[in-house]
Amino acid sequence: MPGNPREFLAVFRYSRRALELVWRTSRPLTLVLAVFTLLAGVLPAAVAWVGALIIDAVVAAAGVYRETGVVEAQPVMLLVAVEGALVGALAGAQRALSASQSLLRAQLGQRVNEMILEKALQLDLAQFEDAEFYDKLTRARREASSRPLSLVTRTFGLAQNGISLVSYGVLLAQFSGWAVLLLVLAGLPSFLAEAKFSGDAFRLFRWRSPETRMQMYLETVLAREDHAKEVQLFALGPRLLDRYRAIFRKLYREDRNLTLRRDGWGFVFGLVGTVTLYGAYAWVAFTTIAGRITLGQMTMYMMLFRQGQAAVSASLSAISGMYEDNLYLSTLYEYLETPVAPRTGELSQGPDPADGIRFEQVSFTYPGAETPALRDIDLHIRPGESLALVGENGAGKTTLIKLLAGLYTPTAGRILLDGLDLREWDPEALRRRIGVIFQDFARYQFTVGENIGAGDVSHFEDEARWEQAADQGMALPFIETLPGRFDTQLGKWFKDGRELSGGQWQKIALARAFMRSGADILVLDEPTAAMDAAAEAKIFEHFRQLTRDRIAILISHRFSTVRMADQIVVIDGGRIVERGSHAELMALDGIYARLFSLQARGYR
Template sequence: MSAHKGRQNSGKTDFNRGFRGAFRFSARAVQLVWSTSRALTIGLALLTLIAGLLPAGIAWVGAQIVDSVVDTARAVQVDPATSLVPLFWLVALECLLVVAMAAAQRGISFCQSLLRAQLGQRVNVMILEKALTLDLSHFEDSEFYDKLTRARREASSRPLSLVNRTFGLAQNLIALSSYAVLLISFSPWAMAVLLLAGLPAFMAEAKFSGDAFTLFRWRSPETRMQLYLETVLAREDGAKEVKLFGLGPMLLDRYRSIFHKLYSADRRLTLRRDSWGLGLGLIGTLTLYGAYAWIAFTTVMGRITLGQMTMYFMLFRQGQSSVSAILSSIGGMYEDNLYLSTLYEYLETPVRASSGTAVKGADHSDGIRFENVSFTYPGSETAALIDINLHIRPGESLALVGQNGSGKTTLIKLLTRLYSPDSGRILLDGTDLEEWDETALRRRIGVIFQDFARYQMRVGENVGAGDVSNFEDEALWREASEKGMASEFIDKLPDGYNTQLGKWFNDGRELSGGQWQKIALARAFMRSQADILVLDEPTAAMDAEAEATIFEHFRAMSKNRIVILISHRFSTVRMADQIIVIQEGRIIEHGSHAELVQQEGHYAHLFSLQAKGYQ
């Protein structure tokens, strides 16, 4: 309950802050639309101006037609042919204005439709471009995912909505100004009545827009959980366990319960919003009919003509619609600004500045050094690595041994600059990693993580992903696949390297776990210039014979390179030149296989346990 109240209080703070700066993103939204398509933006502005001026002209011509009918009825008995001509011209003029109004509205719809498509793409690209600049820590932060979810759900449509409302506001202001010129001749109080009648409903709408936004921010975690449950229930990578363990009904019930929780909040807000809207909207209706009575009385008293009465009736009705539209546009702009804040909050997420410029180290023969390196993940109270010291020279191999969660993969994340150490330093070729250009550094490293990606793309593209500069190079695909021992089964696939993998698209083929790992190995070998190879459980899905073949082949291909291996299989680990044993983030043993077995410590104990399993 306290967390729920905390989120509600946070939402109220956001609302108050948003109300004070309700329109702070309007200029940025207009600039965004302008930069998306200047031609469409100018066309939309001109058509809006025309659509704003035409209604008053139509009302004025309508009044002239009514008065002309009265005058013509008297004159037609004297000269029928001549007296009807002005009336027909007025009717033709009103028809022309109505056609122009319809054309302007159609043009506005056309411009908005094209801008909506272009702008939706533009904003989504901005969101994805920002994602490419973020650190791994952002993607491992639940609050960041809430921020990203809000940006992707609403913000892509809000800039155009804000600009449309801005143009709509301008159109209705122009129309209202033209109405005012005509209404003032009836009474200076007429415009005041129109404006004041719409204010109560506007204030209520602005209040409930803020409440809706508060609700939107508060329920981001629940919305994200719904999306996750949809993924688990409806994707092939979760389908096996969902069916085998009978998880479907339970997860679906959880999905429904989240919906009912969100729906209840929506229902309460909708009931309050519509109840207040109905009550306050009656004020505007009563005002309109009060104005009608006022105009009718003035006509009966002979102060205005029948045509003027018709015109004022029309002006009051359209004027009230314009006032309502103006206030609605302002309320909508306020709401759009609130939602746009989620987009710019995401786009302005601080990014760690990379100041490194080095593309080569001071001493290429020095290899990799970890000097007193410690690291704790953001938000965690337990250190993942503590005072790590190690040195790997070119041509050497290092194996990391330890329980899951001991810090082995974290060490690799630091080496590849996905994170930076809290203390100590890491050097490559005698130069601190902080001084390296990140692109140049990562070009030196070929990595296979145990949770490597399985891209729903062609086989060749899955291999080519290891070197984006040679992504479409089929010759390199084949060479890397030979090194990764994947070419044998790839050649047997229906379309070879052009076979679609995964089940998301037509004719997709699914591979076994061992085959996917060979694809991942080939991907690492795509980086022909990489002289550091990092393999995190690279053969976990392979049988022992395949693993032995892979590593014999791998050792032959890895001369003059630094190889870092993480594995739980000691038949593989023992091939490394040096082995370190990590426990709870610390190095507790360090040496060759023979040295560690002779020490009869933790490594020797684990080795003997695994050896017994084969006896």
């Protein structure tokens, strides 16, 4: 439990938001939950009260029978019928509570997951590449999606038990006001222990998020088809499984220690409640023997003590649980309140369409990195021109493309399209202008057509556009051989899925880039790495013909295709160190000429 009551109460600030979330998810079910919670709170005390009347009525009827020999059973039978009706109503209320909670749980779980995913769509690429953010996302998805309903259920349960306690207290007060106080105080030790260990469990949950994420990743590596080849070939399975087990053992030790401490202290403090209960029983029994209360009242008070203690314990447990739920909800709202960079751009065209793309003294450093990925980049590409980016892995080529696509913002300098700074462009308008295939393109476990249609969501299901884009991406010939053509399921995750070769997947990705028929900037980032040199040359010759009036940017390590570009830029250490045509760079006899000669020697 936190060090002071104010800190403890501050944790409950998420309760109102959780209640609002449940109310917005389903108002009818929330109202049903509230009504039947009220009934379930009142009915137990009514059953106990009628039970006492039955016992006293039976005692009175037995006395009349001994004196007169006449059986007066009608009042007793009437009271039995009333109690039966109350018990039936209580069972119905509890069933209705269970049903409404089950339905609400399904709707609320879906709503919270939608909120998590909707937030993910608003975030920047840099946030997805941040390990701390991923821990935050993991915590939100693993626990927080179930906590709002848990919190609301406990809130209603607290209300139900509170109502029951008030009704029990009214009846117990007729016996003794001290009995009511004793009933409440007996449950406090157990509550304090539960609150403390709830806080400990949450702090443990936050601390070990990276280990949990690693365990999930190891599950993926061991059980996914895209890792299976290397796992089997390199005999990685046993080693990775041992690491998976080691993480479990570490997490289990922590859970075991917490569980033993929690349940051990829970048992000790539970004994306090048990001693209190039987002390109250002895008190009531002594009072009955002394003739101060009737046998029926004794039965009722004993039942009230037992049910009252259960209600106090449940109420305090609900408060402790609500405290724990609020702790976990903090991870959900911490994620949902992750700051998002404001979208300042609103313009959809620039003042000078003939100017093309300009990089002016552009530098960029990844968040958390010390060394810039790009330094002082100056570059100009006019419409109708093609540019090839050359450099070693890690030189900054793909980073430059991410900046151009608006996935990152330069830390210095600016990028202009049609004479307008990218920061002033509307993000959607900018991205409609650009068709990109990255070297780590996605392989969606969708149909062929949907894989291609993903390149332009406004035509996601347009079969005519699929076919046109597939033809431009040179994927149509092999698609025609598939059993369902564009309706063929790809990948192995779903039934009847077909796996493609690396080159075929790259043609699908190339077709995806051509889906944006309105895009006048086409970027190919190592798009043919899985193809042989002849196939790559054929694709790029085809690509040049299709992009005569567009800006084409190519990243490739194969200089036989790079030499086709109008302008070649060599990037080294994040800087442009050489630029020019193939002939100019060969005459310069610098980095490009050396790399070209090395590669050409390999083909001799």
